[in-house]
Amino acid sequence: SRKEHYRPVWEHIVKNCGSGNTTFHFEIYPGLLDEDDLDFLSHVRPGLFQFEIGIQSVHRSTLEAVHRVMDRRSYDIIERLINMGNIHIHLDIIAGLPFEDYGGFAGSFNRVMGLKPHHFQPGILKVLPGTEMMERSAEYGLEWSPDPPYAVKSTRWLANHELEVIKRVASLVEALYNSGRFAETCWCLSAYYGSSFSFFEALALHDTCEQWGRDWNSYAALVISLVNTCCHGMLPLVMDCLRWDWCCKGRLHRYPSALKSVYMKEARRTGYNYLMSKSVRGIIAPDGVSFSKEELRRSIFFVPESREFSSRVMKGDLAIFLPDKRIIFFTAI
Known part of the structure; x- marks a missing residue:
């Protein structure tokens, strides 16, 4: 999109909806924004705009295969948008793309999570009928579900069991990171494990049964169980992080039983x-x-x-x- 197309839309929204409560969602390519755009965006009402940016991968060969460009300037602009604090930034990556194996996906995950977006979505490739991915499926070794949304099951670079782990990682990112309910805990354990992906991977591999519920207390119990298993000496610090997260986001003025x-x-x-x-x-x-x-x-x-x-x-x-x-x-x- 050209500036003469998107900028009048933004200016119209700011002029006519700037004092309301409506949020407008745009999918953008950050490399198109110039300094004038960034100055304009820095002054919009908090919550007025929400930007979704499809990074897909950080690896050049993968980006070339899907006809994407993400250069250093694009990452700089993403960081500036996040640091502005008035625009909700949603970043995506996709597992199952050409030339990206499990370790490569972990690298993309860590690079994007390191930007500290407000919302981070690690998704799974969908092999839609009529797309280039389907036309080159044999070349890329793609196996996918015959039913919508046609999610990929394996590729030349990713085995099915690796994609299953990535799916569980994505679910945990949604519950712990995107919810904002475990911010301190996530950063603490990511530092301990050496990377965000390593932490979420460990949690995903630990979360292999149905005993865990899906409320705050259940996720806290899952984290405590992981720490007790792998790094018991970290427990006092992790309990501090969990209690802090509860104090920041919990609705009750008392601690749940696991944190008392x-x-x-x-x-x-x-x-x-x-x-x-x-x-x-x-x-x-x-x-x-x-x-x-x-x-x-x-x-x-x-x-x-x-x-x-x-x-x-x-x-x-x-x-x-x-x-x-x-x-x-x-x-x-």
């Missing part, structure tokens, strides 16, 4: 009594952040068990998450 501990119970007692002692006419205002006694009662308290989490995240001995998710760090003296 004497430390959290003592943090609530100590923190509650300390903040109540600072109340003036029913209002509490540590560090200039004011809230009521009722808000205090419905808040959740956090104290880290690991030195690693304390040194990296904490700005005091304790933290309180108010019902509106404001975070206050403090030291009860």
Whole structure:
């Protein structure tokens, strides 16, 4: 698309819908955007635009086979769009493309996840009737489902069991990363495993039975089970990450059973009594952040068990998450 085509559309939306609540979704190629476009986009209302960018792969031979171009400038622009913070960025890669094996897909996964998109979708190639992929299916060794959506089952470069692992990885990315409910936990364990793909792969291989549900508590139990199996010494840090994620996204002002501990119970007692002692006419205002006694009662308290989490995240001995998710760090003296 040319600038004279897409820019008037964006300007029309900003002019006529800039103050509403509607979100407009566009699939874009970042290499088309210039500095003027980026300056314009940096000023649009947060939530007005949502961009989907199909990266597909980071490997040149694969991109050439599917007639795609993703150069260094395109990645720079993606990073700038993400860092703006006002536009939701959705990035895609596809498993099963020509010339990309399991290790190659892992490389694409890690490169794209490293951009920290708001939504990351590792998809599976669909061999649609009448497409070049179908015409060259014998050359590429493609085997696919005869039923819609015609998902590929294996290729010259990817075995069926590898694609099955990738499918489970994609499901876990959706549940843990895209949901935003396990952000701290994902980055912590990705660092431990050496890459994001290695973490999600380990979790996918650990999640091989039907005993796990699909709510927050079940995913937390899956993570704890993995850590207990492979890296028990990491458990205090991972529990800190899980509790922090719960405090950031959970709707209740108490921890689920898997995350309860004497430390959290003592943090609530100590923190509650300390903040109540600072109340003036029913209002509490540590560090200039004011809230009521009722808000205090419905808040959740956090104290880290690991030195690693304390040194990296904490700005005091304790933290309180108010019902509106404001975070206050403090030291009860």
